[in-house]
Amino acid sequence: MSTLISQSDCLNYFENPNPDDFGESVESFLHYLQKATAIFLSGQDSSKRRAVCTLLHGNEPSGTEAVFNYLKSKQKPRFDTLFIIGSVQAACVKPFFSQRMEVGKRDLNRCFRPPYDDSQGQIAKAILDLLKQVKPECLIDIHNTSGSGPSFGVAIAEDANHIAITSLFTNDLIVTDLRLGALMEQSEQNMITVTVECGGAQDKSSQIIAHEGLHRYLSAERVMAGVDDQYPINVFHNPIRLETKNHGEVAYAKAPCAAAVITLPEQAYKFNYGMLTKDEFIGYLNEDGFAQLTAIDHLGNERLDEFFEKREGKLFSRHPIKVFMMTTNPFIAKTDCLFYFIGNS
Template sequence: MEIDFSEINYLQNPTIKELHAGYEQFLLSMSGPTVIDITGIDSKKYRVINTLLQGNEPSGLIALHRWLTTRDPSQLPQTNIRFIIGSVEAASKSPLFTRRFIPGHYDLNRCFGEAKIEQITNLFSHDTNYQGCCQRAKLIEQAIREVNPDMIVDLHNAASPSPTFSISSVVTTETLSLASFFCQTLILSDLHLGSLMEQKFSCPFITIECGYSLDEQAHEVAFAGINHIANCENIGYIHQEKNVEVIYRPLRLRVKDNVNLAYAKHDEGYSGVTLKTDIEYFNFGGTHQEELIGWLDGNGIDNLQLFDKHGKDVIDDYFYARDNQLVCRHNLRVFKATTNKQVALNDCLFYVVRHSNNES
């Protein structure tokens, strides 16, 4: 599929005709990444809401389309709002909202930042699709910087059933307040993946994982949050809607390259790593010390890796092999565990943090 990475489209206060009757028709009407600007009461200030960086995460698009088509045009938001819609082509490929990115291309939310680009340039120096993805990431970053916003929210979904949570690289009054518009959990992350959230903007920035991409409640979470943002007078002095728990620095559990991944109810003797088919339920309650979460082949725990912020593999501090069983060494909090094999291999099996790890 030919993609024009050099273009980003702009809409100013679009009409109902431009927005179409439903979000699916609206998605299919877009030729590529799109910026939508809505004029607010204070027309000198902007708030940015970014979404659809990954094509299988629709809640942000569904919510912003609902907000745009149901709001009273005479009731302006407190400031200008800039919506940015990223991976339109991946989301538009039939069946809609089933592809994180188009095969042969790259995850857009792993292509931000000069440091990331320099780190892996040698691997992809002759790959025009990768260079194009980085170009699109720069266009999105530029679309944010050119309006100097007073806040940024990036809306995402999980690939499996999951509660809503937020992520930020800092914990401040503003990020806690913004998080409270959507959920009651904020994860402080120092991971460096090439995501939009890792870039330095001179304003509060949070990522919202709205919940499962097929869950209507996830769309409701995104819509309610957009309403809050539109109607809040001053982001710097927001009254927290609800108490927000802070969870510090999760790590990403991954299978090593060329290791097979499977899911099963029982030990089927597969090569590589096998996770339990109900692994996603740990998203809601975590795991207990000594709890079985899967099975391993003869290579045992060496099939897996869990790097800390210093690049050290700390897999043995969190999990161990009991015979051929994969077992938790501690009580753990688990996020974004999925049975979607493609997502698990391309991103991670899940994010994990010790239950008792609550210091900064």
């Protein structure tokens, strides 16, 4: 195997490492790795391979904890397995697991498409080159949501195999036509890839979902769909992102914050659970706030007025919507999006 692997300066590579070298904590493990790392583990059977990626975002620990615990347990996976641990350096900025990416660097999970000319792009390219050599039958990419919330999978294709892999972790699958340069877009290159959002980094359930799902994924004889298999998966298509225009400020507080386009409740993550009704106010808008919001769908159409309205200075949805990935981090809210939603208008 090792003769296949091209060395890359930006990606460590270990083959069947001794887990005793990792130390006793996930922090000592990251210190040992130092930078983006691939670990190849021989399975009980080398007739095929599976791949696991995690920590593309340095503030999302559940996947790394699950991989660390798996390696420390010294189990042999059913088949040869490639583990990829992405943003080790961002995760090691103290306090541990507090930074999505290092200051001034791009979001690594937006770098899996050309150009690959900066340091993050080169890490992404090294990961893709390695995956091309290893040729796993499938790839999972484990994340945490940026606010507390339930787990779900994300994929760019809705076929039986993507659904089957999702079912090892969770019951909800979002299928998106949006292309951002995320690792899961490798499904376009015929590498079946599912992003697993385990729930918030602080949620106890996220650790359990990552740990148990990883164990199922690595021990199963078969993870792809069987001919007559049925999976209890709810599929949601093309969530829309609610954003502020020009990275307008977002606040989280009890009372309206004048400097912010919109002020959401401090517990806005509660919108991630169940359906959001049209009677539940989402946040306080400042005077021009509604006009400073935008909700563009994957086809490039503005859908804000169709799904939302301003009533007495507050933002409401016009119809019941399902909210995903509501953050309570003002920086993520203004630079990425407030949340994703799906609804029938």
